[in-house]
Amino acid sequence: MQRRKIVVLGAGPAGLSAAWRLSEHGMAVTVLERDSAVGGMGKTITVGPYAVDYGPHTFHVRETAESRAVIEAIKPFFGEDPLVLTRGTRVLLRGKEYVYPLEMLQVLTGVSPLLAARIMFDYLRATLKSAFAPPTKEHSFEEWGVRNLGRTLYDLCFGIYSARVWGLPTSQISSKQAQRVAKLNLKNIILRTFGIRADPATYFTKYMYPRRGISLLYESMADAIRARDNCVLLNAAAVRLERASEGITRVVFRQDGREQTIECDGVVSTLPLPALVSMMQPPLPASVSAHAARLRYRSLKLIYIALKRPRLTDYHWVYLLDEQFTVNRMSEQKNVSADMIPSDRTMLCIELSCWRDDPIWCAADEDVYRIALKDLLQMGYGVAEDEVEDYYVTAIPTAYPVYELNFEDHLIPVLAGVHSVPNLLTLGRHGLFLNNSMDDNVLLGMKVADHIADNGLVSAAWLEQMLAFMNLRFQGK
Numbered sequence: 001m002q003r004r005k006i007v008v009l010g011a012g013p014a015g016l017s018a019a020w021r022l023s024e025h026g027m028a029v030t031v032l033e034r035d036s037a038v039g040g041m042g043k044t045i046t047v048g049p050y051a052v053d054y055g056p057h058t059f060h061v062r063e064t065a066e067s068r069a070v071i072e073a074i075k076p077f078f079g080e081d082p083l084v085l086t087r088g089t090r091v092l093l094r095g096k097e098y099v100y101p102l103e104m105l106q107v108l109t110g111v112s113p114l115l116a117a118r119i120m121f122d123y124l125r126a127t128l129k130s131a132f133a134p135p136t137k138e139h140s141f142e143e144w145g146v147r148n149l150g151r152t153l154y155d156l157c158f159g160i161y162s163a164r165v166w167g168l169p170t171s172q173i174s175s176k177q178a179q180r181v182a183k184l185n186l187k188n189i190i191l192r193t194f195g196i197r198a199d200p201a202t203y204f205t206k207y208m209y210p211r212r213g214i215s216l217l218y219e220s221m222a223d224a225i226r227a228r229d230n231c232v233l234l235n236a237a238a239v240r241l242e243r244a245s246e247g248i249t250r251v252v253f254r255q256d257g258r259e260q261t262i263e264c265d266g267v268v269s270t271l272p273l274p275a276l277v278s279m280m281q282p283p284l285p286a287s288v289s290a291h292a293a294r295l296r297y298r299s300l301k302l303i304y305i306a307l308k309r310p311r312l313t314d315y316h317w318v319y320l321l322d323e324q325f326t327v328n329r330m331s332e333q334k335n336v337s338a339d340m341i342p343s344d345r346t347m348l349c350i351e352l353s354c355w356r357d358d359p360i361w362c363a364a365d366e367d368v369y370r371i372a373l374k375d376l377l378q379m380g381y382g383v384a385e386d387e388v389e390d391y392y393v394t395a396i397p398t399a400y401p402v403y404e405l406n407f408e409d410h411l412i413p414v415l416a417g418v419h420s421v422p423n424l425l426t427l428g429r430h431g432l433f434l435n436n437s438m439d440d441n442v443l444l445g446m447k448v449a450d451h452i453a454d455n456g457l458v459s460a461a462w463l464e465q466m467l468a469f470m471n472l473r474f475q476g477k
């Protein structure tokens with residue numbers, strides 16, 4: 001019997017896990033990856049003597065049956081003696097460090113008595129308001145935050161930071177953006193203070209990590225795909241999907257400056273939806289392209305700063321909540337895996353978000369570095385400029401799908417338009433426009449392969465399953 005031929009677009013966590021699982025199901029798979037390496041945003045790069053991820057990419061371990069099944073299936077890909085880490089995150093607020101997720105007692109005793117009183121007063125007011133006049137519909141992130149935390153705590157911990165990350169006032173961001181912090185209402189913050197956990201689906205404390213960087217996980221997956229006589233093609237950018245009434249029949253890609261074609265029975269795509277829509281030949285209806293153009297991505301500059309000291313902090317990430325900062329977050333790769341950085345040096349990764357039409361997107365690396373350095377010097381960790389050994393700047397154009405108010409009015413027609421092609425199935429952070437993490441995308445990769453093995457390349461049924469999945473994530477489940 002002839003093996004079903006499937007083309008997978010993108011070799012990030014979602015695409016590779018789909019291709020690996022499809023290989024296990026005995027299908028003929030070709031993965032097309034535009035980049036020169038696998039891993040997508042979950043990739044380790046080398047900068048001089050340092051190995052660093054795009055911000056340390058730890059694999060979340062949740063206490064759910066789904067998470068356990070994913071970890072069990074992919075454990076061998078983590079290599080010898082993988083690290084199992086406890087979440088090490090801090091926030092810097094008004095010049096002090098707090099553990100994250102927040103513990104209430106620490107916040108209330110850390111801020112001034114007047115501010116602590118305001119936090120409690122606002123929270124009680126918001127709780128009473130919710131009890132006596134519950135909102136009929138919650139539109140914005142700001143409405144969600146003020147209702148759950150009270151105005152003062154919301155502004156301090158989420159309002160300023162989120163507006164900087166998303167580049168919009170939080171009154172213009174959908175409450176769906178709260179998916180990752182949905183359990184961060186004051187009740188849960190207080191419960192955590194007493195060691196009582198919130199929902200395990202959103203709240204996790206453990207990570208897994210390959211000792212030499214996250215790339216190993218995805219390189220091992222690519223090896224497993226190739227070992228079953230399948231292909232993972234690098235420097236191979238998909239440019240056109242040619243379709244007939246039965247669906248996509250040929251995928252055209254460019255490699256070494258030359259266009260090549262693959263015949264296929266179906267396509268699994270993890271590409272950003274606007275890019276995917278623009279590749280369809282003949283095009284999808286104009287309304288689908290118009291809606292796709294309204295889906296925006298926030299971009300990220302990553303500024304790596306090597307310091308001539310063995311270590312700066314004890315943490316994996318430090319979130320910068322205060323107004324004076326321009327950057328969002330700093331991470332220290334060595335605290336995730338000491339095997340990646342020379343013993344007498346440390347390497348920081350500082351994240352700065354922007355739009356692609358902001359001047360900063362095209363600014364010289366040195367100018368971007370200067371912004372990050374200015375913030376680093378005022379974090380209070382005692383860094384001096386002459387400690388900097390070197391810096392390196394890189395960028396991710398489509399780092400975060402942006403949930404503007406009513407973004408679903410554009411997303412749903414795009415997903416419906418794309419999945420009206422019978423044998424085209426999308427998944428992943430960009431393929432679903434879902435702000436999720438790697439474990440979720442590996443899960444989706446495995447799910448799409450099982451769906452194809454069980455039902456064939458039925459895109460309508462896949463879309464139905466994905467809309468239900470996204471709905472759960474939007475509810476923080």
Ligand SMILES: Cc1cc2nc3c(=O)[nH]c(=O)nc-3n(C[C@H](O)[C@H](O)[C@H](O)COP(=O)(O)OP(=O)(O)OC[C@H]3O[C@@H](n4cnc5c(N)ncnc54)[C@H](O)[C@@H]3O)c2cc1C
Nearest residue numbers: 010012013014034040041057058237238428429436437438
């Ligand atoms: C700064 C930052 C830190 C993060 N930290 C963590 C973390 O610690 N833990 C965690 O779990 N998650 C983390 N994430 C999220 C994580 O990166 C994503 O969930 C994950 O990478 C998404 O996987 P994906 O396969 O859907 O997309 P991607 O990783 O973006 O992969 C898509 C792939 O498609 C390729 N591609 C694009 N266009 C084409 C084309 N035309 N032809 C062929 N290939 C193409 C791209 O090159 C890319 O390799 C972080 C994200 C960011 C931005």
